[in-house]
Amino acid sequence: SQKIEQNSEALNIQEGKTATLTCNYTNYSPAYLQWYRQDPGRGPVFLLLIRENEKEKRKERLKVTFDTTLKQSLFHITASQPADSATYLCALSNTGNQFYFGTGTSLTVIP
Amino acid sequence: DAGITQSPRYKITETGRQVTLMCHQTWSHSYMFWYRQDLGHGLRLIYYSAAADITDKGEVPDGYVVSRSKTENFPLTLESATRSQTSVYFCASSDFSGDTQYFGPGTRLTVL
Numbered sequence: 001s002q003k004i005e006q007n008s009e010a011l012n013i014q015e016g017k018t019a020t021l022t023c024n025y026t027n028y029s030p031a032y033l034q035w036y037r038q039d040p041g042r043g044p045v046f047l048l049l050i051r052e053n054e055k056e057k058r059k060e061r062l063k064v065t066f067d068t069t070l071k072q073s074l075f076h077i078t079a080s081q082p083a084d085s086a087t088y089l090c091a092l093s094n095t096g097n098q099f100y101f102g103t104g105t106s107l108t109v110i111p
Numbered sequence: 112d113a114g115i116t117q118s119p120r121y122k123i124t125e126t127g128r129q130v131t132l133m134c135h136q137t138w139s140h141s142y143m144f145w146y147r148q149d150l151g152h153g154l155r156l157i158y159y160s161a162a163a164d165i166t167d168k169g170e171v172p173d174g175y176v177v178s179r180s181k182t183e184n185f186p187l188t189l190e191s192a193t194r195s196q197t198s199v200y201f202c203a204s205s206d207f208s209g210d211t212q213y214f215g216p217g218t219r220l221t222v223l
Contacts, residue, residue: 004153032209043201043214044154089153097142097161097209098169101154 002028004102006090012108013080021075021105023090030092033066033073034099038087047088048075080109114138117202117215125223130189132218134202142205143185144169144212145177147198154201160185192222 007022023033031052036044050057050066050073057064063076077084087106091099115136124130134143145157146169156169158177166177174196176188185204189196202215 034212041217043203043217044212046211046213049210091154091212093209095209097205098156098159099212100156100170101146103151103153 002026002092002100004028004090004092004100006088006102006105010106010108012110015080015082015109015111017080019077019080019084019107019109021088021090021107023073023075023092023102025071025092028071028092028094028100029068030094032093032099033064034091034093035062035064035073035075036089036091038089038104044089077107082109082111085109115202115204115213115215117200117218119218120216121219123221123223124192126193128192130192130220132187132189132200132202132220134185134187134215136183136185136202136204136213138204138206138213139182140204140213141182141207142209143179144203144205145175145185145187146201146203147171147196148201148217149198157187157200189220192220194222196220197222 003026005024034049035047038044048064061078065074087104089104091101093099118133144159146154160166160179200218203212205212
């Protein structure tokens with residue numbers, strides 16, 4: 001079965017730095033990869049979707065890459081702010097409507 | 112108000128009881144999903160529905176029943192609750208493209 005791993009349970013960075021989160025997968029060939037943000041006690045909120053034929057996607061301070069050879073996606077937050085502190089989830093699908101989620105990476109941005 | 116809502120937000124029940132979690136969306140989205148979220152497992156898909164009267168199993172469907180008689184509603188029933196079903200349950204919806212899933216606020220269920 002597919003396995004999705006997100007880097008280290010918790011990531012702490014200084015305000016203003018770039019945060020880089022990793023999503024690795026095995027036994028799967030997703031056509032779609034999504035990133036979500038989840039705050040404590042709330043449901044996930046969609047951030048970005050990238051398709052297998054797209055290498056990179058950007059939205060404001062966010063950048064996502066998708067390397068189907070390495071079976072990895074990187075999620076970058078540039079000029080990080082304390083308000084970016086949250087758990088970030090990656091989700092993969094090969095159908096576009098049934099996604100498998102990673103366990104998430106908790107990000108803390110230190111002022 | 113527009114959006115996706117879940118009820119109840121918190122529920123405590125006993126082993127063996129039947130429990131129904133409600134989900135309602137106002138966007139007329141085609142797809143609706145039920146996930147459970149547990150420490151160490153992340154979000155796991157229980158059931159999903161592509162349209163009214165069309166449902167399909169996800170990763171962890173055992174012990175759960177769903178129905179979708181109306182596009183906007185997608186209730187999840189635990190026919191005989193077990194302690195292992197203690198979890199946070201999230202409902203989500205998306206349009207036919209599946210590009211974006213919109214999640215509800217979640218229901219925290221405790222089975223004693």
